[in-house]
Amino acid sequence: xxxxxxxxxxxxxxxxxxxxxxxxxxxxxxxxxxxxxxxxxxxxxxxxxxxxxxxxxxxxxxxxxxxxxxxxxxxxxxxxxxxxxxxxxxxxxxxxxxxxxxxxxxxxxxxxxxxxxxxxxxxxxxxxxxxxxxxxxxxxxxxxxxxxxxxxxxxxxxxxxxxxxxxxxxxxxxxxxxxxxxxxxxxxxxxxxxxxxxxxxxxxxxxxxxxxxxxxxxxxxxxxxxxxxxxxxxxxxxxxxxxxxxxxxxxxx
Ligand SMILES: [Zn+2]
Ligand SMILES: [Zn+2]
Numbered sequence: 037x038x039x040x041x042x043x044x045x046x047x048x049x050x051x052x053x054x055x056x057x058x059x060x061x062x063x064x065x066x067x068x069x070x071x072x073x074x075x076x077x078x079x080x081x082x083x084x085x086x087x088x089x090x091x092x093x094x095x096x097x098x099x100x101x102x103x104x105x106x107x108x109x110x111x112x113x114x115x116x117x118x119x120x121x122x123x124x125x126x127x128x129x130x131x132x133x134x135x136x137x138x139x140x141x142x143x144x145x146x147x148x149x150x151x152x153x154x155x156x157x158x159x160x161x162x163x164x165x166x167x168x169x170x171x172x173x174x175x176x177x178x179x180x181x182x183x184x185x186x187x188x189x190x191x192x193x194x195x196x197x198x199x200x201x202x203x204x205x206x207x208x209x210x211x212x213x214x215x216x217x218x219x220x221x222x223x224x225x226x227x228x229x230x231x232x233x234x235x236x237x238x239x240x241x242x243x244x245x246x247x248x249x250x251x252x253x254x255x256x257x258x259x260x261x262x263x264x265x266x267x268x269x270x271x272x273x274x275x276x277x278x279x280x281x282x283x284x285x286x287x288x289x
Contacts, residue, residue, distance in 0.1 A: 048085035050075055061090060123190035131192055131212035132179045137280040139216060141177050145208075148223050149174035151246050159239060161228030175226040176207040177219070184212060201225035216276045217269045220244065237264050244268055248275045 048063075049056040050072035059069035075083040119125075135141050149172075152160070183196040194211035201208050201222040208222040220243055229236040237260050241252045252271055257264055 046087045046089050048087050050083060050085050052083055056085070059085075059087075061087065123188060124184070124186040127186045127190045127192045127212070128181065128184070132181075135210070135214040135219060135280075136216065137277050138282060139214075139219075139276075139280040141179070141210070141214065141219065144216070144219060145177050145223060146174045148220055148243060148247060149227075151243060152227055154246065155239075155242065159235075159242060161235070172206070175201070175223065177222075178207065178209050179212055179214070180209050203228075203230065215269060216280075217244070217265050217272070220247075221265055232260050232262075234260060236260070240264070240268065244272060248272060248279070250275060 044061050045058045046061045047056050048059045048069060052075045053072060055072060055074070057069055059067065063070050070084055072083045072085055133141060135144070180194070180196075183194055185193050185195060192212050194213075196211070199208060199210040199214060199218045199222040203226055206226060208219075208226060210219060210222065217240075220240060224236060224239050224243060227239065229239050237254075237257075241254060244250070244252055250272065252268055254264070256267070
């Protein structure tokens with residue numbers, strides 16, 4: 037064992053001529069054994085001896101130090117990864133772009149918006165921009181980050197309203213996992229149908245039927261309101277799921 041005790045001796049070697057001798061592991065700065073005098077006399081500077089055992093020990097310490105630093109960096113990366121992947125953050129990332137059945141919210145909004153161009157002119161709200169030009173950009177949709185509940189498994193649900201249309205700002209806020217009908221409902225508001233009246237629900241019915249090439253049965257409707265949304269949801273659930281839900285990939289054994 038070298039180092040520590042100042043009285044411990046180790047072998048010092050001249051790097052030029054290889055001549056060695058024993059000297060303390062920590063010789064004083066002016067200890068003559070630190071230097072190879074024959075080689076120094078042939079040089080313009082003092083030629084210092086080196087202690088191979090001490091060098092090896094230092095190299096070992098450096099390796100251990102680098103290993104500690106590498107582990108610390110890895111731990112920091114792991115910590116950040118865990119912080120960015122809490123069930124809440126994972127759910128927020130997932131449900132901020134897709135709705136129920138993994139529907140792509142932005143793509144669907146754009147698609148539904150374009151359908152208004154095909155709407156019979158008598159059904160369009162002529163006073164609105166889309167009624168006049170049919171060329172307005174689709175509304176911006178944001179998934180509300182407030183009122184989220186996420187459990188330990190990352191299951192997400194929302195308290196409060198499912199969707200809200202800020203028609204004057206041409207934007208929509210929806211809850212996570214928004215259903216197709218709720219998204220379509222808010223888009224209809226943005227197209228200029230402000231009240232839950234006959235015109236509104238006729239527009240929603242037309243949009244649903246045109247989008248999915250199906251027909252919606254309104255025969256049991258007695259009054260206009262959210263019950264109709266739920267009714268459309270029931271009538272289209274299979275179609276909507278088939279449209280958006282990617283089939284589960286079967287992995288071969
Ligand atoms: Zn020498
Ligand atoms: Zn509404």
